[in-house]
Amino acid sequence: MKEIAIDVDGLTKSFGGRAVVKDLTLKVPKGEIFGFLGPNGSGKTTTIRMLCGLLTPDSGHGTCLGYDILTEADKIKRDVGYMTQRFSLYTDLSIRENLEFVARVYGVPKPREAATEAIHRLGLEGRAGQLAGELSGGWKQRLALGACILPSPRLLLLDEPTAGVDPKARREFWEEIHRLAADGITVLVSTHYMDEAERCHELAYIAFGELLARGTAHDVVAQSRLSTWIVTGSDLQPLAEELHRRDGIDMVAPFGNELHVSGRDKRALDKAIAAAKKADGSHRWKRGEPSLEDVFILLMDQAKDNFA
Amino acid sequence: MNASRYNGAGRRRDPGFIRRTWAMIVKEFVQMRRDRMTFATMLIVPIMQLVLFGYAINTDPKHLPAVVLVRDSGPLTRAVLASLKNTDYFEFKQEVHDPEEMDKMIRSGAVQFAIEIPASFERDVRRGNRPSILVIADATDPVATGSAISALEGIIDSALKRELRGPDEAVTKSVAPFEVRLQRRYNPEGITQYNIVPGLLGVVLTMTMMMFTALAVTREIERGTMESLLAMPIRPVEIMIGKIAPFVLVGFVQMTIILGAAHLLFGVPILGSVPLLIALATLFAAANLAIGYTFSTVATNQLQAVQMTFFFFLPNILLSGFMFPYRGMPLWAQAIGEVLPLTHFLRIVRGITLKGSGFGDMQIDVLALTLFMVAAMALALFRFRKTLD
Numbered sequence: 001m002k003e004i005a006i007d008v009d010g011l012t013k014s015f016g017g018r019a020v021v022k023d024l025t026l027k028v029p030k031g032e033i034f035g036f037l038g039p040n041g042s043g044k045t046t047t048i049r050m051l052c053g054l055l056t057p058d059s060g061h062g063t064c065l066g067y068d069i070l071t072e073a074d075k076i077k078r079d080v081g082y083m084t085q086r087f088s089l090y091t092d093l094s095i096r097e098n099l100e101f102v103a104r105v106y107g108v109p110k111p112r113e114a115a116t117e118a119i120h121r122l123g124l125e126g127r128a129g130q131l132a133g134e135l136s137g138g139w140k141q142r143l144a145l146g147a148c149i150l151p152s153p154r155l156l157l158l159d160e161p162t163a164g165v166d167p168k169a170r171r172e173f174w175e176e177i178h179r180l181a182a183d184g185i186t187v188l189v190s191t192h193y194m195d196e197a198e199r200c201h202e203l204a205y206i207a208f209g210e211l212l213a214r215g216t217a218h219d220v221v222a223q224s225r226l227s228t229w230i231v232t233g234s235d236l237q238p239l240a241e242e243l244h245r246r247d248g249i250d251m252v253a254p255f256g257n258e259l260h261v262s263g264r265d266k267r268a269l270d271k272a273i274a275a276a277k278k279a280d281g282s283h284r285w286k287r288g289e290p291s292l293e294d295v296f297i298l299l300m301d302q303a304k305d306n307f308a
Numbered sequence: 309m310n311a312s313r314y315n316g317a318g319r320r321r322d323p324g325f326i327r328r329t330w331a332m333i334v335k336e337f338v339q340m341r342r343d344r345m346t347f348a349t350m351l352i353v354p355i356m357q358l359v360l361f362g363y364a365i366n367t368d369p370k371h372l373p374a375v376v377l378v379r380d381s382g383p384l385t386r387a388v389l390a391s392l393k394n395t396d397y398f399e400f401k402q403e404v405h406d407p408e409e410m411d412k413m414i415r416s417g418a419v420q421f422a423i424e425i426p427a428s429f430e431r432d433v434r435r436g437n438r439p440s441i442l443v444i445a446d447a448t449d450p451v452a453t454g455s456a457i458s459a460l461e462g463i464i465d466s467a468l469k470r471e472l473r474g475p476d477e478a479v480t481k482s483v484a485p486f487e488v489r490l491q492r493r494y495n496p497e498g499i500t501q502y503n504i505v506p507g508l509l510g511v512v513l514t515m516t517m518m519m520f521t522a523l524a525v526t527r528e529i530e531r532g533t534m535e536s537l538l539a540m541p542i543r544p545v546e547i548m549i550g551k552i553a554p555f556v557l558v559g560f561v562q563m564t565i566i567l568g569a570a571h572l573l574f575g576v577p578i579l580g581s582v583p584l585l586i587a588l589a590t591l592f593a594a595a596n597l598a599i600g601y602t603f604s605t606v607a608t609n610q611l612q613a614v615q616m617t618f619f620f621f622l623p624n625i626l627l628s629g630f631m632f633p634y635r636g637m638p639l640w641a642q643a644i645g646e647v648l649p650l651t652h653f654l655r656i657v658r659g660i661t662l663k664g665s666g667f668g669d670m671q672i673d674v675l676a677l678t679l680f681m682v683a684a685m686a687l688a689l690f691r692f693r694k695t696l697d
Contacts, residue, residue: 052539054696077541088536105540 003030005155005186006051008062008069013046013055020046022209024060028188028202033181035200036190039300043209044190045085048157051188052082065154078106081148085159087140091133095124095143098132099150106151114150122146138169145173149180156180158189162196174199194293205296207303217292226290226298227266229273231259233283248272251298262294345612353619360641361626368455369636371399374421377410378403382430388441392423397456410444414493416669417655420446420453420635433485440487447492448662449503452633461488494662502577505570506661507630509563509589510653514624517559517593521600522613524551525692530610535696544692548685552597559593560586570661579664585657588674592653595677598684599649605691624650652676 006028013021021043028034038044049055051064053073061068067075089098099118103111119128122142127135132143141161148156158177162170174196181187181201189200197203197217204214213220231239236259240252243261248268253260263269277285323331340346374392378385392398401419404410410422424442426432432439443460445453495502528534537547563586570576578585600617607613625631627641628650634642645651652673659665667674 049696054535054538056695056697074541077539080539082536082539084532084535084539086532086535088532088534090533091531102540105542107541 004028005030005032006034006062006064006188008051008064009060011047011050011057011060011062013043013050013057020209021050021057021206024206024209024211026062026204026211028186030186031181031184032201033177033187033189033199035197035203036188036206037192037197037203037296038190038206042207044206045159047206048082048159048188048190052076052080052157054082078151079154081151081153081156083144083148083156083158083161085163087132087144089132089140089144089147092131094129094131095119095135096128098143099147102147102150108151118146118150138165141165141169141173145176149185154185156185156187156189158187160190160192162191162193170196194291194296197292205299207300210303212299212303213295221290221292221295224290224295224298225264225266226262226295227264227269228260228262228288228290228294229269230286230288231261231283232257232286236283239280239283243272243276246272246276251294251301253294253297260288260291260294262290262298264298343611345608345615349615349619357622360623360644364627364637364641364644365632366636366638367451367632369452369633370396372397372420372453372456372635373401373418374398374423375402375404375410375413375419376400377405377407377422377424379427380425380429384430384433385425388425395456395459397459398423412669414444414446415659415663415665417446417659421456429486436485438486440489442489442491444491444493447495447498448658449629449633450495450498450500451503452635453492454498457490457492460490501574502662503658504630505574505576506657507654509566509570509657510592510628510650511625511630512566513559513563513589513593513653514596514650515621516562517555517596518600518603518617518620519614520555520558521552521597522603522607522617523610524601525604526607526610526613527604529608538694538696544689544694548601548688548692552594552601555597556590556594559597560590563589563593576661578661580660580666584667585660588656588660588677589653591674591677591681592649592656595649595681595684598681598688602684602688602691605688605693624648627651629654646676649677649680 004027006026009025011021011024011026012019020041024043024047026047036044036047046055050057051069053069053076056070061070063069064076065079069076090101093101096115096119099115100111102108103114108114119125124139124143124146127139132140135143145158145161148158156177162173165173170193177187177189178199189196191197200217202214202216203220205212205220213223215223233239236254236257240254240259243249243252243259248263248265248270249261249272250264250269251260251262253262261269261273263272273285376389378389389400393400398421402413404413407424410424413419414422422444424444426439426441429439429441443457445457447453492498525534528537567578567582567585571578599620603616603620604613607616623644627637627645628634628648629645630650634645634651637645655673656665656670656677659670663669
């Protein structure tokens, strides 16, 4: 059996009487890239913070790297690299100074050399003396990741690491993540981007504090039992509004010049589409594959119906 | 269609100076109301301070503690002491029989005045020998002793007149039957700077040291760096010491400069041990840094931390004996003064520079400073949140 890096059971956390995470159970195997998805405010950050000892769960228990998350937070901190959603290195320190500080706090031997090595790995040689606050978003993110992996952690917790970063930098970032995972580091990464979700070995989707789906990207789509039609043509907005009202259609989402029309019940959807097609005539209709995004939006809508 | 809903600028008109300014004013009021601390600052604190300081400050201090060394025990002596007491300026703490003990009490600041009535005082007065009463004043702070000194002579005179009636009355009619020898100790010329400048060392250290650390934790929280820091394997006590230590050095440099300037520019004497003064000033700086750090663990943002520092700073200046005589304050205000670190440091710094006091003379003040530091640090560690809960 594969070694488990994160194993938590029934985590619950409330703020001011509002449950942000409810009864969350999660198992992440070692060396895996585990994608953590969910809408804003769904409890992703709270969960990550509970895993690294920054928040105390109201109830539930579990281990992170074999250490108890309730009693051994100090040990967890030594082996976990946590990259916060907001840039949290010192903007008034240079790149080198930030890295040296991290190296010293974690007790990395020869912090100066460790920092030099990290600067080299990040490709920041020419900018080592530059203040971290002056870097662009993409470079800040690289530096933050560099600081996280400098003490050679066994687990990386990355909270929306690529928010606001351009596509090229994102791609390079993911290549780095895959290299790290290949070296045996477990990575838990939260994101809003579907292309990133598809790059993960496994996904978990949480909304309103509850885990709604998990598995590989393929599993999640298959589990949803969602069917999709794709409509192309012009002036799609009035059509979308009309389709929304039909029974059997659960979701209508515009994608550029296409409209993704999906439903959970394949037969009801086909019936609704057939009727709509008859009434329309000016658009092209074809059967499509539901995307991960379709599935997540549906999951979120369902969750909203249940909790909001 | 309904595109006209979004044709923006076409439908808006220039709001003009007044409307735009009004928008800003409304927003500021909303924000002001939301920040409860600032609200308290604006309403409650000024009233509190007005009342506190209004009642506490008094530049004509009465009931100054005094010690008497009585070598003569006749009725005349008793009359002199009684009328001294009647002036309300002197309060006899103790009667001693040994000049050494008297010196010690005045040096340690236990009393402000020491009065010595010589042996055979009464007999000498009656014989017209004009004996002299020795009055030693701790003149470190010229303001504190000034009015008591000016009240001195006339009152003793009148006491004698009351006592010497009948055949002795002739004595009083001629020249004064005795002398008051006034000895202003520690600052014989009554130079105000001698009192103020060493005090400034304490005031400057209080202000700057507290400011440095009051922002220490709140700054990390506001900039978002605290989240990273807490996720690192570093303990709160390590963060605290790491944040305080650099400023102890800053305080050390600061105080060396002030002391040097005090000596060179104002000619303030340093009678006691310079290393002792430096060591205790460093302790004082550390105590203030610890208090500032405590504020930063209590405050929710940097503005609050600065406000707290300021509210702490004001009583330190007004009630510590820096600006106004400590003994002039009512007892409750003196009690507040006792729990301010500056009060104790002023005794130390004035003691060492002007009186040449040694460690033994100010053990209590040293102990108090140490207590402040330890208590503030303990409170800071207690208040420091290891998690973001």
